[in-house]
Amino acid sequence: MKCRIRLIILVLLICLTAGCWDMREVEVLGYVMAMAIDRGPQEQIRIIAQVPNPRVLGGGERGGVTPGASIAAKPYRNYEGTGPTVFDALREISHESSRRLFFAQNRTLIFSKTMAEKGVYDVLDFLKRSVEIRRGLTMVFVARGEPVKILDTPNPHAILPALRIDDIVRWRGQTSRFAPVPLSRFLEALSLEGQEPYAGVIEVASNPTAQVKEGEKAAPEPSSTIRLTGAALFRNDRMVGFLDETETRGLLWVLNEVRGGQIVFPCPGQEGKKVTIEIIRANAKIEPEITEDGIIMTVKIQEEGNLVEVEGPLDVSKPEVIKELDRLHAAAIGNEVKTAVYKAQELGSDAFGFGEAFRRKFPREWKKIKKDWPEIFPGIEVRVQVVAHIRRIGMVGKPPLLTH
Incomplete structure (x- = not known):
């Protein structure tokens, strides 16, 4: 009996012991921080993978000398591989990389404009099947210009271009004028019947502060910088x-x-002057309708903001003035939505998900029109209703010119 009890305890201990059968040493991994996918010659897949240079980073410097080299080394390396498939192109990189590429830390996926226009469906299969790629954290972009130039643009605020991109994405709420989208949501939109995917846009822009003074050999700042701007609309995967x-x-x-x-909108009664509202919170919903005239989509938006800047003598301590400012900045929001809807209908891309909203509310009717939705979408009527409210006006009520 004692032997049996000991055997049972031993078996239980073995089951509870953590194993390391699939352990991977850090020293043999190359952590991919950003990846770009492009079309190469003969329609080959071209991959650029950005990997940190641990020898340089380990010294605490942004630039150092790699052992065996005679010039300063960059804190990262952009590896490039070409092949008929994504996986084949990645394995091509192993011919020059001494480390196995590891994608769990990758947060940036860039498609070239050429790749995006021809269609990304074929290359997405590898991204969906990979157990390393974190689809909820990897942001999708379309490049204006060469992706390899974007991933090799230096910046004094970040050691790696990939980290610079990630930092900009974190502060997207400062303007909400560029649209990085997680890979998971991009893939989800591709699978939906009534919604098209969209992606952020990334480019290399000139740096206006990089000025070379007479007698200096180099500019104090890089001549170019990474910029995230706008969005790219898709129809299916193109x-x-x-x-x-x-x-x-x-x-x-x-x-x-x-x-x-x-x-920012015109100040009432003050020609050439502007008023600025900081957006605090907003929410929206889509309400589809079927009428005798066709399908109508009503977008209802509620927004709250703080008054942060007024040009000109405007007495915002008066309730009627605040009411007028609410009306004007609600109109400004509505104009932005209408402009976007017009452009999307012109391009034939329902990135708003109007079709998906219609499917949820009218599933039977949707079955009848879903095949024709690409032709129906450009002609639907979209109404925008905005309720905007200024919560705070800051430390100033009456401007100085009106206090006397």
């Missing part, structure tokens, strides 16, 4: 066009993705 920053926020209003930003 990109059909871009939204500018104003149109992008119009899209985000409807999608409940506005996290903050500012609204």
Whole structure:
């Protein structure tokens, strides 16, 4: 009996012991921080993977000398591979990389404009099947310009371009005028019958503060910088066009993705003067209707903001003045939404999810029209109703010119 009890205890201890059969040493992994996918010659898949250089980063410097080299080394390396498939292109990188690429830390996925226009469905299969890629954290972008240039643009605020992109994404609520979308949501939109996917737009922009003074050999700042701007609209898996920053926020209003930003509109009674409202919170919902005239989509938006700047002598201590400002900045929000809807209907991309909202409310009717929705969407009527409210006016009521 004692032997049996000991055997049972031993078996239980073995079951509770944590194993390390699939352990991977950090020293043999190359942590991919950003990945770009492009089309190479003969329609080959071209992959650029950005991996930190641990020898440089370990020294605490932004630039160092790699052992065996005679010049300063960058704190990262962009590996490039080409092949008929994504996986084959990644394995091509193993011919020059001494570390196995590891994607659990990757947060940026960039499609070239050429790849996006031709269709991304074929390359998405690997991204969906991979157990390493974290689809909820990986943000999807379309590049204006060469992706390899974007991933090799230096910046004094971040050691790696990939980290710079991630930092900008974190502060998207400052304006809500660019639209990074998680890979999980991008894939979900592709699977829905009544909604098209969208992605953020990334580009290399000139740095206006980089000025070379006479006698200096180099500019004090890089001549170019990474910029996130606007959105790219898709029809199925093919990109059909871009939204500018104003149109992008119009899209985000409807999608409940506005996290903050500012609204600027003309100051009432003051020609050439402006009023600025800081967005505090907002929510929106879509209400589909079927009428004799056809399908109508009503977008209802509620927004609250703080008054942060007034140009000109405007007495905001008066309730009627605040009421007028509420009306004006509600109209400004409505104009952004209408502009975005017009552009999306022109491109034929229902990134707003109007079709999906219709399907949820009218499932039987949707079955009859879903095949024709790409032709129906450009002609539907979209109404926008905005209720805006100023919560706080700051430390000043009457401007100085009106206090006497």
